[in-house]
Every structure is written in structure tokens, then in C-alpha cells.
Amino acid sequence: MKSILHALAEPNRLRIVELLRSGPLTVGEIAERLSFNQPQTSKHLKVLSEAGVLLVEASANRRIYRLSPKPFQELEAWASSFRRDWEERMDRLDGYLQRLQQDGTER
Amino acid sequence: MKSILHALAEPNRLRIVELLRSGPLTVGEIAERLSFNQPQTSKHLKVLSEAGVLLVEASANRRIYRLSPKPFQELEAWASSFRRDWEERMDRLDGYLQRLQQDGTER
DNA sequence: CAGCTATATTCCACTGAACGTATATTTTAG
DNA sequence: CTAAAATATACGTTCAGTGGAATATAGCTG
Numbered sequence: 001m002k003s004i005l006h007a008l009a010e011p012n013r014l015r016i017v018e019l020l021r022s023g024p025l026t027v028g029e030i031a032e033r034l035s036f037n038q039p040q041t042s043k044h045l046k047v048l049s050e051a052g053v054l055l056v057e058a059s060a061n062r063r064i065y066r067l068s069p070k071p072f073q074e075l076e077a078w079a080s081s082f083r084r085d086w087e088e089r090m091d092r093l094d095g096y097l098q099r100l101q102q103d104g105t106e107r
Numbered sequence: 108m109k110s111i112l113h114a115l116a117e118p119n120r121l122r123i124v125e126l127l128r129s130g131p132l133t134v135g136e137i138a139e140r141l142s143f144n145q146p147q148t149s150k151h152l153k154v155l156s157e158a159g160v161l162l163v164e165a166s167a168n169r170r171i172y173r174l175s176p177k178p179f180q181e182l183e184a185w186a187s188s189f190r191r192d193w194e195e196r197m198d199r200l201d202g203y204l205q206r207l208q209q210d211g212t213e214r
Numbered sequence: 215c216a217g218c219t220a221t222a223t224t225c226c227a228c229t230g231a232a233c234g235t236a237t238a239t240t241t242t243a244g
Numbered sequence: 245c246t247a248a249a250a251t252a253t254a255c256g257t258t259c260a261g262t263g264g265a266a267t268a269t270a271g272c273t274g
Contacts, residue, residue, distance in 0.1 A: 002118060009116035010262085011109060021192050027221055040263060042222055061220045061271050069193055076186035082179040085128050117232085134251060147233060149252055168241050168250045 001078055004071045007051035012036065013044045017053065017067065024057075024066035108185055111178045114158035119143065120151045124160065124174065131164075131173035 008014055015034055019025070025033075031041040045065055048054040053071045057064045115121055122141055126132070132140075138148040152172055155161040160178045164171045 002116075002121065005112060005116040005121070009109075009112040012262090014109065014112070021189070023196075028219095037264070038221070039223080039265080043262085046222085063221065067189065067192075069190065072186045072189040076183055076190070079179045079183035079186060082128070082174065083176065083183070085174075086176055089130075119232085135249095144234070145251070146235080146253080150232080153252085170251065 001074060003051040004053060004075060007048050007053050010044070010047075012040075013048055016041075016044055016048065020054070020065065020067045024064045026062045026064055028062070030065065108181060110158040111160060111182060114155050114160050117151070117154075119147075120155055123148075123151055123155065127161070127172065127174045131171045133169045133171055135169070137172065 008017065012034070016030060019030060019033060027038065027041055027045065030036070030045070031038050034041075036044075045054060045056075049056055049065070051071065052068055054065045055068045057066070115124065119141070123137060126137060126140060134145065134148055134152065137143070137152070138145050141148075143151075152161060152163075156163055156172070158178065159175055161172045162175045164173070
């Protein structure tokens, strides 16, 4: 999770991720469309790959990068777990209020 | 989204967020439980607050920080939008394959 | 094999962010 | 009003990460 967040937090890497939404691309294509130079592009792709955000497929001279579903599933699960925290807290508050009301009506 | 990711990507800030899962805390309590010094804690809390991750409530001398639901909802929605990308791609692939098959059986 | 293309790696400079210490600000207590 | 407690801000240092230029590596083509 930490490495995923770190990889995505860098603005230019986030741009790469958004670009790859529409489909897999080679290093050169990514660099061209985002006006990055090639080495910098490779470095960002390395970070994203090592974080598991991207998958690489070697095809002859070229390397085709594509989004991996996993990190986004993890991110979604992690973010949604906070929603569950709220709901649990609400449940406890609800139970507490109900107990309060019951104590009031019983006597 | 960019500021949310940036705020959460820093390991010590992530620890603060995880700590606040269990409920709101004051600056001093956060610093103590995570063995941070007070100024550094305040700085991290500032970044998290400005990114909308935390909400502050002033209570006399103290400031009580709590998680805000919004950024996590946004994060969840953003992450899940990638899943939708996959499904759409699958749909297109599916349609393509069906058309292929139809072309085959028609003649 | 030689030359060419695509990508990765290395080296260096620089910026930004995190950290610690000291200080300022705010609020309460006496 | 003064002293103490809780928090925020300012300042200087250090370090990680980004960016660019040059170079290395891998694979194709003739």
C-alpha cells in the first residue's frame, strides 16, 4: 500500500497512469504523448512497475506497459475499509442511543 | 486527488491516518502514541488537513483531529473507476469476438 | 558483423520535503 | 496579570527524489 501510494503521488507518474487507462503503450509512445524525455520516462515506469502498478511485456525491441488491476483493487479495498470504520462507529453510537432511550422509558 | 495522494504517501502521515481510524485524538496524544515530537506532528497534521484528509475541532487549549470521510470516498471512486475501464475493455473484446464468430458461422 | 532503434542505466546538479531546535501564539489556571 | 500547558510557526540542516545529458544494453536489419 505504501509503495503504491508513493508511486501514484508523483504528478508525472500519475499522468502516465491516466494515459494508460486507454490502453497499453510503449515507452516511446508514452514519452511522446506526455512530452517527457525517454530516460525520465523509463525511470518513472520503473518505479510504477516495482510498485506493481504496471505490467511489462517485452516485444522485440520494445516494452509495452499496461496497468495492473491489483493495486487499484487494493486501493479501493483500503479506502472502503474506512467507510466501514464510520459505519461501525455509527452502529455503536446507535446502540448507545437506543440504550439511553430504553433506560429512560423503563422507569 | 493529487493532494490526497501526496498527503497519504508519506509514511509517518499514513501512520497518523491509521491511528485516527480508532477515533479522534489531540495533537499531543498523536505525538505520544507515535513517538513523534510535537512540532513535526503539527506539520504533518497541517498537510493532512489542507489535503482534506483530516478535520480539526478546537476545544479550549487543544485541537482534536479526526478523519474526514470525503477523501476516502474520492479515493475509492477513483480506484474503482479503473475497474470500470477493465470491464469496458472486456465488453469491447467480447463484442469483437462475437462478431468474429458470427462472421464465421454466417457463410 | 555493422549499423540502427528502442529502452535502460549512470552520473551529476538541484529542488523540495522532512526533521530537530528554538520561538511565537493561544488558552487556561491561579 | 502572570505562569503554565497545548499547539503552531520559523529557521537551518540534511537527505531523497526528480530531472537532464551522456552512456550502456538489447534486439532487429541488412
